[in-house]
Amino acid sequence: MKLLRLLKYLTKKIFLHGILWMAVLLFFTFFFGVEGATLKNVFEFSLYLLPVTITTTYSFVYYIIPKFLLLRNYAHFVFYSICAIIISSVYIIFSTFYGLVFLSQMDVAYRFPITKSLFFIIIAVYIVVLLACSFTLLKNYYKTISTNEELKNSVLQGKLQLKEQQLKYLKMQIHPHFLFNTLNTLYAFSLNKNEKTPKMILQLSNLLDYILYQTQKPLVFLSEEIKHLRDYIELEKNRFQDKLEVNFKTKNISEYTQIPPMLFLPFLENSFKHGKDTNGTIKIDILLTQKDGQLYFEIINSKGHTNSEQNFGANENGIGLENVKQRLNLLFKNHYFLEIENLQSQFKVKLNIHLNKA
Structure with a gap:
């Protein structure tokens, strides 16, 4: 019975996250699109950036924020955030470079699939990370309020x-x-x-x-x-x-x-x-x-x-x-x-x- 509930929970989680990353992929495709570039090329280029976006997002959402920020360990939060940003930025640069190389086949002058500079590519990735982190903090905020309200009601009931x-x-x-x-x-x-x-x-x-x-x-x-x-x-x-x-x-x-x-x-x-x-x-x-x-x-x-x-x-x-x-x-x-x-x-x-x- 517990295994069945766990499987249902994981299936639901994977389904929702799958929809989320499909939406991110469509966002990248629209953001990096350029007149004259084929949809296939822009879509494939966006796929190169998706792994580093997913890794960076989950690092913040499931490790850095709950382990340091929510526990008010601000020094470690700042340190690990800077490390994550530096490492992810390096991976974004590599992903961008290899994406351009493989998609253009070194013919950059005619088949360049994007109009954005490297800086805007990094910004686009971190917009997704920032939105995910904001949603996590908002969710945790309302969860904390709900927990505190339940605790308050429990204490008041006990006093009554x-x-x-x-x-x-x-x-x-x-x-x-x-x-x-x-x-x-x-x-x-x-x-x-x-x-x-x-x-x-x-x-x-x-x-x-x-x-x-x-x-x-x-x-x-x-x-x-x-x-x-x-x-x-x-x-x-x-x-x-x-x-x-x-x-x-x-x-x-x-x-x-x-x-x-x-x-x-x-x-x-x-x-x-x-x-x-x-x-x-x-x-x-x-x-x-x-x-x-x-x-x-x-x-x-x-x-x-x-x-x-x-x-x-x-x-x-x-x-x-x-x-x-x-x-x-x-x-x-x-x-x-x-x-x-x-x-x-x-x-x-x-x-x-x-x-x-x-």
């Missing part, structure tokens, strides 16, 4: 896959903590046989549906994300009862805006985890606004003196501040601004995302 894997890993770190808190709340209600238990199960079912299916999408509507946050808050309200006060405001939210899923949940989870003040109550203020292609998110939670050194997600089982920053960097790179303030009685998080640029 790496980012996808990192995002999946970061999301998996978020889900367990979220489910742990929600199931704990549901468990407490079921023990007390609270009448709100069925509603909580339904809310949890909706949240699980969101986590399992919606978060697999690269983008979700911002309105869906807000609904998801409100459902989460409702579940936590059932858990903390009158110990929880949440003020969630949204402004100028476009129904067409899309963002990566579960973008704000880590900040909300952190507020519930560390938001208890000295009286055991949790106060959370959330503001989400959209203006001029930018999305502003701010969340402020209370904290007690025991949490004076509160560190966002410091617990090894939490998602961690580094986790959040990694995900934001992967999703928005330099098109976001995150500010975290750990004050004496409050913990503030401000996130500004340039949606248009991101």
